[in-house]
């Protein structure tokens with residue numbers, strides 16, 4: 001059957017609600033969310049962030065059988081569980097590629113249907129993002145070696161040094177490495193932000209930190225997220241990543257959290273080694289196809 005998607009720069013409130021319902025249904029059926037947090041925020045008719053929305057109405061016109069969103073060169077698409085195997089995924093992908101032939105498409109959960117669609121459209125896997133997780137046991141907090149001290153982030157004293165450290169640690173990861181002081185301040189204003197979950201490592205006698213670990217409380221009272229870990233390139237390979245991960249895990253365990261997860265690029269060998277050593281295993285794979 002031929003499906004003709006509608007393309008819009010902005011959704012109505014009804015369309016946004018229908019897209020959220022569709023995302024919820026797909027999440028329940030697939031066990032993984034097809035649309036990530038940023039994509040859901042851009043559904044909001046009042047969102048300041050621009051996006052191209054691709055809509056496939058359902059048969060009675062009251063909801064959506066398919067939805068895709070393209071923003072900043074990357075796209076996500078979702079077909080209602082009851083409307084699959086009927087060409088809608090291909091139609092959404094076609095509309096996305098028409099809007100931006102270079103668009104990369106995320107397949108969250110890397111499900112077989114997404115793999116098959118990507119193969120049939122001759123797309124290749126260009127990036128893999130892994131979610132890793134581990135249970136937290138009451139752990140002893142590792143002691144820093146002589147010459148290293150750990151301090152809690154102080155927004156007034158450490159913000160500018162943190163921005164420089166983050167840019168250096170993530171020089172080859174543009175999304176994270178380009179965070180500015182304004183981006184940091186924006187995060188400090190989020191309800192989840194807790195400065196005592198952002199820990200900095202210093203070499204004794206130095207004012208600038210050489211590493212940091214930043215954690216978030218999770219969605220439930222038992223969960224936490226390891227949000228970012230970064231070590232200055234001049235201090236990598238000294239065991240500081242391992243130390244901060246151990247300290248961070250002990251910190252959230254002491255607060256009663258029993259599970260922690262994180263996202264990491266599939267080709268980031270030093271980070272994968274650090275997290276596996278700390279007990280993390282891969283729990284979900286997200287693939288990007290181009």
Ligand SMILES: CC(C)(COP(=O)(O)OP(=O)(O)OC[C@H]1O[C@@H](n2cnc3c(N)ncnc32)[C@H](O)[C@@H]1OP(=O)(O)O)[C@@H](O)C(=O)NCCC(=O)NCCS
Nearest residue numbers: 169229230231236237238239240241242270271273274277
């Ligand atoms: C990932 C990172 C935090 C590791 O910190 P580090 O202090 O350099 O690592 P450590 O010295 O504590 O070593 C931890 C583990 O990583 C391994 N490792 C370190 N550098 C490595 C490299 N270049 N290649 C492969 N493995 C490496 C170590 O062998 C060790 O594993 P082991 O315990 O099995 O021996 C650091 O490389 C970094 O800041 N990278 C850039 C930012 C980043 O990618 N952060 C994580 C993204 S979420």
